Amino acid sequence: KAGVTQTPRYLIKTRGQQVTLSCSPISGHRSVSWYQQTPGQGLQFLFEYFSETQRNKGNFPGRFSGRQFSNSRSEMNVSTLELGDSALYLCASSLSTLRTPETQYFGPGTRLLVL
Amino acid sequence: EDQVTQSPEALRLQEGESSSLNCSYTVSGLRGLFWYRQDPGKGPEFLFTLYSAGEEKEKERLKATLTKKESFLHITAPKPEDSATYLCAVQARLTTGSARQLTFGSGTQLTVLP
Numbered sequence: 001k002a003g004v005t006q007t008p009r010y011l012i013k014t015r016g017q018q019v020t021l022s023c024s025p026i027s028g029h030r031s032v033s034w035y036q037q038t039p040g041q042g043l044q045f046l047f048e049y050f051s052e053t054q055r056n057k058g059n060f061p062g063r064f065s066g067r068q069f070s071n072s073r074s075e076m077n078v079s080t081l082e083l084g085d086s087a088l089y090l091c092a093s094s095l096s097t098l099r100t101p102e103t104q105y106f107g108p109g110t111r112l113l114v115l
Numbered sequence: 116e117d118q119v120t121q122s123p124e125a126l127r128l129q130e131g132e133s134s135s136l137n138c139s140y141t142v143s144g145l146r147g148l149f150w151y152r153q154d155p156g157k158g159p160e161f162l163f164t165l166y167s168a169g170e171e172k173e174k175e176r177l178k179a180t181l182t183k184k185e186s187f188l189h190i191t192a193p194k195p196e197d198s199a200t201y202l203c204a205v206q207a208r209l210t211t212g213s214a215r216q217l218t219f220g221s222g223t224q225l226t227v228l229p
Contacts, residue, residue, distance in 0.1 A: 101147025106158035
């Protein structure tokens, strides 16, 4: 079974621009979560989508947004980029059952550099 | 607020020298504790899920254990290819506001020397 895929793998943007990142979950997984990873803050939760609805959101400004499509694929968007947005953005998918802990499987990430 | 603390921050071992990594946590009702391995420039790779005190899971040279306050990742006779950052994360129960999200520790960077 194919794993989580993310595109693009690398991006270079300048301050003030906006960016859209894409994530395709493992087949059959309906929940998609996004995380930001930086050397200083580590891995931090951005938001989670299930059945095209945002179910949970972390403590990030409104410049960070996302959406999920009917095929469970997800995109996240960052508007008005700041230097501090440079990070590895990770997408994770899970089955999202209610019975067991939801193991999340991560993609390879998108490395964003803001100049 | 859910919190995860990992120690040590970095660990250097000789090949074959066994050791343990620690993950201390506070969470408003534990739904699951997860261990991941992350290689430089890559996404975290899932290793184990634990969800009740006393539970143990094993995979090759790795063994994860769980108590009510902490988890240990034991590495037996490590090899250089075990070098990576090991991340611990907790997931709170569905009745809490932080349900489903993973709260990560800062990781332990393990280096195994040949």
